[in-house]
Amino acid sequence: MSRKQDVMKDITALCKRRGFIFQSSEVYGGVASTYDYGPLGVELKHNVKDWWWRSMVQLRSDIEGIDAAIIMHPKVWVASGHVDEFVDPLVECRQCHRRFKADDLENTKQCPVCGSKDSFTEPRLFHLMFQTFMGPVQSEENIAYLRPETAQGIYVNFENVRVPARQKIPFGIAQIGKAFRNEITPGNFTFRTREFEQMEMQFFVHPNEAEKWYEYWKNERRNWYESLGFHMDKLHFHDHDKLAHYARAAVDIEYDFPFGRSELEGIHNRGNFDLSRHQEHSGKSFEYFDQQRDERYIPFIVETSGGIDRCILALLVDSYCEEREASDSSKMRTVLKLHPELAPFKAGIFPLVNRDGMPEIARKIERKLRPHFMVFYDDGGSIGRRYRRQDEAGTPFCITVDGQTIDDETVTIRERDTMEQVRVKIEDIADMVACYTDHWERDKGLPSN
Ligand code: GAP
DSSP states (O other), X not given: OOHHHHHXXXXXXXXXXXXXXXXXXXXXXXXXXXXXXXXXXXXXXXXXXXXXXXXXXXXXXXXXXOOOOSBOOHHHHHHTSHHHHOEEEEEEBTTTOOEEEXXXXXXXXXXXXXXXXXXXXXXXXXXXXXXXXXXXXXXXXXXXEEOSOSHHHHHTTHHHHHHHHTOXXXXXXXXEEEEEOOOSXXXXXXXXXXXXXXXXXXXXXXXXXXXXXXXXXXXXHHHHHHHTTOOGGGEEEEXXXXXXXXXXXXXXXXXXXXXXXXXXXXXXXXXXXXXXXXHHHXXXXXXXXXXXXXXXXXXXXXXXXXXXXXXXXXXXXXXXXEEEOSSOXXXXXXXXXXXXXXXXXXXXXXXXXXXXXXXXXXXXXXXXXXXXXXXXXXXXXOHHHHHHHHHHHTOSEEXXXXXXXXXXXXXXXXXXXXXXXEEEEGGGHHHHHHHHHHTOOXXXXXXXX
């Protein structure tokens, strides 16, 4: 097994061991490619979503938020083209019975699993939408779908959002939510799953300005990934030459995962395809009257469509390090060098020993800090062990109460990435953590006073 495959194995094991992400319904043997986020994973996920929401909605006056229902009118999926076009050609190996997306085989006639030659069946179309029934009768007319993307909930609500929010073009609507796809070949841990979360934003513009906004959003989204602390040499923009039926231009933001360069987010100039189709199928007008231009038109859409689970997997890969301990170079430590804003816990709080009033002071510090950020109290095992547990969880600070604390109300603070330690007054801890978080740069260490 190559080191790259080992890294994915190590990350999967860390996720399970520390309660970031684990197999869904594990006690029943698990459900293929479906995962649950545990206590640390759910915090990390919240932090990523918050960061996206804040930068895309709360810090801007030209984007509104929405939270649309997962089950929509079935005609939505006819209008969007999903009922007819959201299919993958599937082939099966007659020897080992494994199934593949025909597109993934790139003209090879050899089965990638068992090596048999010319063993594939003819391709047949496989629908990617999950079907269910609305109401008690399971009949054709009651068929409903679990949404395969959140975008359609934005398009059909264009007027419902624009009018009360008093927005004028150009403006956008953003949404975070679950999407479902009956993928033929899920895999690579949480990279391709059948249930996942998207963070999508649709920006409505005048047709002549779509190209300009497409370039603008490419740049904004690049900056967003940079702000999360990604190693930017691992992030790539890949222009599509083969476009989806709706797109006029498309680029993928890709990350160098251990299993290869793969998509995190798509940015598309969708033209007026979506609103025209909903106008046609619903009979309702999706035209916009542009007062400034004195012109009526169906807006063009520039979309940014990212996957939260993929972003989290990329963050875990990007921040995962195995390195030598500062105090004892014969020992290795595993550390997640996550941006402190994203880290599930901001600080671990430890009494050096469980006596001499230290636990009481440490608990007092915990109570004081908890309203400001997530903290973890730990009095189990040696200090070295406690540090290592927090390193693996990505916790940027470890605060230790020791004998000196009782005399002068100071504690030691140890920084995760550099393992540097300083003494700080208890009353200054919250400010210091906030200052460090605001000015964090990879491996830079503690802020100077
Ligand atoms: N509205 C456009 C759209 O949905 P997409 O490229 O099919 O475009 C957007 O999906 C993003 O959703 C992808 O870049 C990826 O991050 C995420 N995504 C798509 N399918 C996924 C899956 N099966 N598992 C995890 N994430 C997925």
